[in-house]
Amino acid sequence: xxxxxxxxxxxxxxxxxxxxxxxxxxxxxxxxxxxxxxxxxxxxxxxxxxxxxxxxxxxxxxxxxxxxxxxxxxxxxxxxxxxxxxxxxxxxxxxxxxxxxxxxxxxxxxxxxxxxxxxxxxxxxxxxxxxxxxxxxxxxxxxxxxxxxxxxxxxxxxxxxxxxxxxxxxxxxxxx
Numbered sequence: 001x002x003x004x005x006x007x008x009x010x011x012x013x014x015x016x017x018x019x020x021x022x023x024x025x026x027x028x029x030x031x032x033x034x035x036x037x038x039x040x041x042x043x044x045x046x047x048x049x050x051x052x053x054x055x056x057x058x059x060x061x062x063x064x065x066x067x068x069x070x071x072x073x074x075x076x077x078x079x080x081x082x083x084x085x086x087x088x089x090x091x092x093x094x095x096x097x098x099x100x101x102x103x104x105x106x107x108x109x110x111x112x113x114x115x116x117x118x119x120x121x122x123x124x125x126x127x128x129x130x131x132x133x134x135x136x137x138x139x140x141x142x143x144x145x146x147x148x149x150x151x152x153x154x155x156x157x158x159x160x161x162x163x164x165x166x167x168x169x170x171x172x173x174x175x176x
Contacts, residue, residue, distance in 0.1 A: 040111045047078045048175035054091075054115055055173045061119045063126070064144060068092075068118045069169035071148045074161045078172070080111055090114040092152065118151065125150040141166060 041049040054072065055065030072078050072091040082089045087096040089108045094100075094117060100107060107113035125147060129137050137143055145163025154161070 043080045043111075048172050050078055050091075051169065051172035051175070057115045058119060058122070061123060063119060063122055064138065064141070065173055066141070066166060066169040067122055067144060067148060068115060069172060070144065070162050070165045071118060071152055073165040073168060074148075075152065080114075082108055092118050121151040122147065 039053070041053055050072075051069045054068040058068050059065045068091075069078070075093040076091050078091070080091055081093070088094060089096055091111065091114050094104075094107060094114060096108060099117060104113050104117050107117060126137060128150075129147070134143075137147060142163070144166065145160065148162040149159035152162070
């Protein structure tokens with residue numbers, strides 16, 4: 001399981017290294033950590049640059065790099081929307097009335113907090129799924145859309161939208 005994840009993370013690292021984005025990549029207790037030199041590329045950056053930034057953050061947290069990219073493609077077409085639908089803003093259409101407090105206070109104007117929120121929620125739901133015996137979550141890309149739906153909590157009829165964006169997310173992450 002970890003070897004398949006390591007291959008994906010190493011491939012992402014190679015792309016980022018070639019682009020001059022990675023300062024450091026190391027393996028610690030089976031988890032790959034990636035530090036980026038530039039941080040958030042900006043609201044007007046090409047979609048591929050934003051996807052790589054999100055992917056590096058997810059990989060650094062031990063998550064599949066595609067997760068936040070797939071979510072953001074569905075929720076905002078990889079744009080930092082402000083305002084979005086109702087009181088929803090940002091890449092993941094986070095609800096201001098719910099999330100703009102505590103450790104996420106200020107997220108509407110801080111994309112790094114938006115990504116932190118997504119990663120934190122994905123880790124929480126990963127733990128819940130592992131506890132329920134779904135230990136192949138990281139190895140099975142066909143289950144990632146449901147994982148994202150757990151994080152985003154859309155209406156039941158929209159839960160399948162995220163899985164449809166896996167290949168697009170991979171292409172953006174790999175783009176030059």
